[in-house]
Amino acid sequence: MDRTDLALSPPPPALTSASQRARVSTERWASENFYCAACGTGLAAYPPGTKVYDFYSECKEKFQLKSASNSFTRSVLGGEYGTTLDSIMKDKFPSLILLHYDRQRWAVEDLSLVHRACVTTSCITPRAPLSSSARRAGWQGYTIMLQQIPAQGRIEVVARGQVRDKSEVLAQWKQTDSLLKSRPETRGWLADVLRCVERCFSTFTLVNIYAFEAELAAKHPDNHNVRAKVRQQLQVLRDLGFIEFLGSGEYRRVDSRRGR
Numbered sequence: 123m124d125r126t127d128l129a130l131s132p133p134p135p136a137l138t139s140a141s142q143r144a145r146v147s148t149e150r151w152a153s154e155n156f157y158c159a160a161c162g163t164g165l166a167a168y169p170p171g172t173k174v175y176d177f178y179s180e181c182k183e184k185f186q187l188k189s190a191s192n193s194f195t196r197s198v199l200g201g202e203y204g205t206t207l208d209s210i211m212k213d214k215f216p217s218l219i220l221l222h223y224d225r226q227r228w229a230v231e232d233l234s235l236v237h238r239a240c241v242t243t244s245c246i247t248p249r250a251p252l253s254s255s256a257r258r259a260g261w262q263g264y265t266i267m268l269q270q271i272p273a274q275g276r277i278e279v280v281a282r283g284q285v286r287d288k289s290e291v292l293a294q295w296k297q298t299d300s301l302l303k304s305r306p307e308t309r310g311w312l313a314d315v316l317r318c319v320e321r322c323f324s325t326f327t328l329v330n331i332y333a334f335e336a337e338l339a340a341k342h343p344d345n346h347n348v349r350a351k352v353r354q355q356l357q358v359l360r361d362l363g364f365i366e367f368l369g370s371g372e373y374r375r376v377d378s379r380r381g382r
């Protein structure tokens with residue numbers, strides 16, 4: 123995939139709704155041009171109407187496509203809250219393809235992946251259930267808070283029309299994969315501590331991480347020993363190769379996301 127592959131094909135003339143036109147064109151673009159970041163092979167589309175999953179690959183990774191004419195910055199709307207929590211806990215939630223297209227040029231402008239290892243209960247915020255007068259009364263959606271997802275798991279593929287080298291995308295994906303070794307119940311904590319680590323200088327101390335204590339406590343009100351939990355997650359991050367312990371309470375981030 124290079125710069126010339128970013129053009130979207132014209133939508134079927136019969137479609138008049140702007141969102142449907144974008145949906146059809148971006149889905150087609152992804153199946154013709156994009157690839158699975160786990161194995162590098164092409165993507166195959168699920169039959170129309172399949173819930174939650176849009177694409178799969180030879181290695182059986184699953185993806186959901188979100189397309190928008192505005193860039194994705196803060197949040198993305200999701201589907202039904204309860205079933206999503208359930209699928210996250212069962213490790214069945216797909217990775218996300220966030221595709222921002224330019225409406226004038228009818229081309230892909232930005233594209234990033236959110237690795238499913240980083241879609242945890244910590245970045246999902248429930249919305250108010252629909253009121254009793256709504257057609258789907260009681261239905262509850264959710265929002266994915268993008269800024270709470272570790273940068274490690276937000277994998278840039280196209281940025282302002284520039285295509286990132288495929289080998290870099292695959293390398294970052296592979297490194298993020300190792301977060302899947304932690305269980306889904308604790309992965310929210312792991313992602314949160316990784317997010318804190320990413321907000322520190324590359325060399326940091328425990329005191330630097332404890333500075334986020336109030337924020338972490340607010341996100342995990344059931345936990346009454348945040349510092350112990352933080353130390354435990356730092357050990358997990360060390361075992362997975364994301365940080366190194368330098369001794370005397372000092373740590374260093376292992377930043378192998380090339381090109382950043």
Ligand SMILES: [Zn+2]
Binds near residue numbers: 159162180
């Ligand atoms: Zn694959």
